[in-house]
Amino acid sequence: MSEPLTSTLLGMGRDELTALVSEAGEPSYRGKQIMEAVYRQRVETLEEISTLPQGFREKLAASGVGVGAARIEQKLLSVDGTVRYLIGFGDGQSVETVWMPEGDGGEAGDGSDAGVEAESSGLVASGAEAQFPMPDSDAGLEGLLHPPQNRVRPGRSTICISSQVGCAVDCQFCLTALLGVKRNLTAGEIVGQVCAVLKDQGVSPPEDRINLVFMGMGEPFLNYENFIKASRLLVEGVGIAERRMTVSTAGIVPRIREFGEEKIRPKLAISLNAPNDELRTRLMPLNKKWNLEMLMVAAREFPLRTREWITFEYVLLGGVNDLPENAREVAELLRGLRCKVNLIALNPGPGIEFTTPSAERVAAFQNILRGAGIPAFVRRPRGRDIYAACGQLKRTVEVATSPELQLQAISPLAPEG
Numbered sequence: 001m002s003e004p005l006t007s008t009l010l011g012m013g014r015d016e017l018t019a020l021v022s023e024a025g026e027p028s029y030r031g032k033q034i035m036e037a038v039y040r041q042r043v044e045t046l047e048e049i050s051t052l053p054q055g056f057r058e059k060l061a062a063s064g065v066g067v068g069a070a071r072i073e074q075k076l077l078s079v080d081g082t083v084r085y086l087i088g089f090g091d092g093q094s095v096e097t098v099w100m101p102e103g104d105g106g107e108a109g110d111g112s113d114a115g116v117e118a119e120s121s122g123l124v125a126s127g128a129e130a131q132f133p134m135p136d137s138d139a140g141l142e143g144l145l146h147p148p149q150n151r152v153r154p155g156r157s158t159i160c161i162s163s164q165v166g167c168a169v170d171c172q173f174c175l176t177a178l179l180g181v182k183r184n185l186t187a188g189e190i191v192g193q194v195c196a197v198l199k200d201q202g203v204s205p206p207e208d209r210i211n212l213v214f215m216g217m218g219e220p221f222l223n224y225e226n227f228i229k230a231s232r233l234l235v236e237g238v239g240i241a242e243r244r245m246t247v248s249t250a251g252i253v254p255r256i257r258e259f260g261e262e263k264i265r266p267k268l269a270i271s272l273n274a275p276n277d278e279l280r281t282r283l284m285p286l287n288k289k290w291n292l293e294m295l296m297v298a299a300r301e302f303p304l305r306t307r308e309w310i311t312f313e314y315v316l317l318g319g320v321n322d323l324p325e326n327a328r329e330v331a332e333l334l335r336g337l338r339c340k341v342n343l344i345a346l347n348p349g350p351g352i353e354f355t356t357p358s359a360e361r362v363a364a365f366q367n368i369l370r371g372a373g374i375p376a377f378v379r380r381p382r383g384r385d386i387y388a389a390c391g392q393l394k395r396t397v398e399v400a401t402s403p404e405l406q407l408q409a410i411s412p413l414a415p416e417g
């Protein structure tokens with residue numbers, strides 16, 4: 001039914017829309033009407049933009065312009081309420097986008113309102129309770145899949161979005177890395193994920209407080225122009241505040257500098273994962289190009305705004321980077337930086353050779369950092385049973401449709417052994 005589009009409204013900013021309507025001989029306020037319809041009302045077809053005259057809509061369609069809305073192709077629900085979406089685009093490619101109704105606790109300690117909430121909400125664990133966070137029954141799944149219309153508005157939901165189809169960075173503990181990179185997403189495809197999830201969940205910023213993390217598939221700083229354009233559209237079009245967005249980079253140093261100069265930008269998170277070059281190069285081969293010294297200089301020179309902290313993400317791998325001496329090295333590396341550390345016990349997955357560290361190891365690591373004056377939080381994994389947690393995003397069609405994983409998607413996660 002759908003003709004290939006020559007251009008999509010989703011992904012166009014105010015200036016582009018103004019140019020589009022004036023080229024068609026329409027008054028400039030039509031651009032504002034399209035902006036409102038696409039980003040706020042989240043229409044999926046031109047016919048739904050009822051504020052535009054029928055003739056203009058037909059003209060747009062005839063010239064190959066469409067909304068370009070993202071399609072939800074599949075939806076997997078975790079026992080903890082996390083929803084993993086497979087979102088498809090016009091060329092048949094797809095990415096994963098994750099909805100965490102209670103957030104992921106990742107904002108804890110970053111000085112923001114959301115951070116204070118996350119700390120008091122129990123979404124960050126105090127070390128010894130860092131593991132086995134999954135409920136022991138699947139009761140209530142139906143309610144989560146089909147939320148009642150009159151439910152209480154979510155207060156700290158987080159959407160984790162993808163920036164590329166696959167990823168080229170090759171972090172050794174990451175399932176997405178196994179895909180390689182297929183292509184960059186356009187700005188419209190990045191924003192489209194958010195619009196599709198907001199619509200499906202029946203929520204709308206700014207009335208609903210939505211946090212956004214660019215931590216899904218891909219390295220946002222390797223798709224920089226589209227990522228930055230999408231960030232602007234999310235602020236100006238969709239209505240999500242900058243301070244509610246965080247981008248995570250594996251450490252593309254030149255882009256960190258460029259990013260610091262942006263007028264509108266999310267907060268910065270750096271995926272650290274190792275305290276020295278030898279170990280980091282083993283876990284993240286890109287460290288050969290931009291080593292820890294270069295990375296830390298960029299982090300120290302990063303222009304932080306009021307109440308802004310850099311987040312360092314550290315995935316703990318049993319017996320590899322979770323030793324007390326590693327924690328002491330991390331503390332040394334980060335000394336004097338306005339930062340905090342999010343510790344993430346490895347989310348296991350097929351094809352990943354590492355193991356999840358014990359809860360005691362995680363707690364010990366956290367205590368050493370805290371003892372050195374560095375705020376450190378243990379992120380509770382969300383949606384681990386449906387492979388939606390950090391480092392686990394890989395195209396559903398390639399992983400989760402295996403009969404074995406389909407079964408896991410509807411059962412509580414078995415304890416690791």
Ligand code: SF4
Nearest residue numbers: 167169170171174177
């Ligand atoms: S952890 Fe992030 S940057 Fe590294 S391979 Fe996975 S998706 Fe890419």
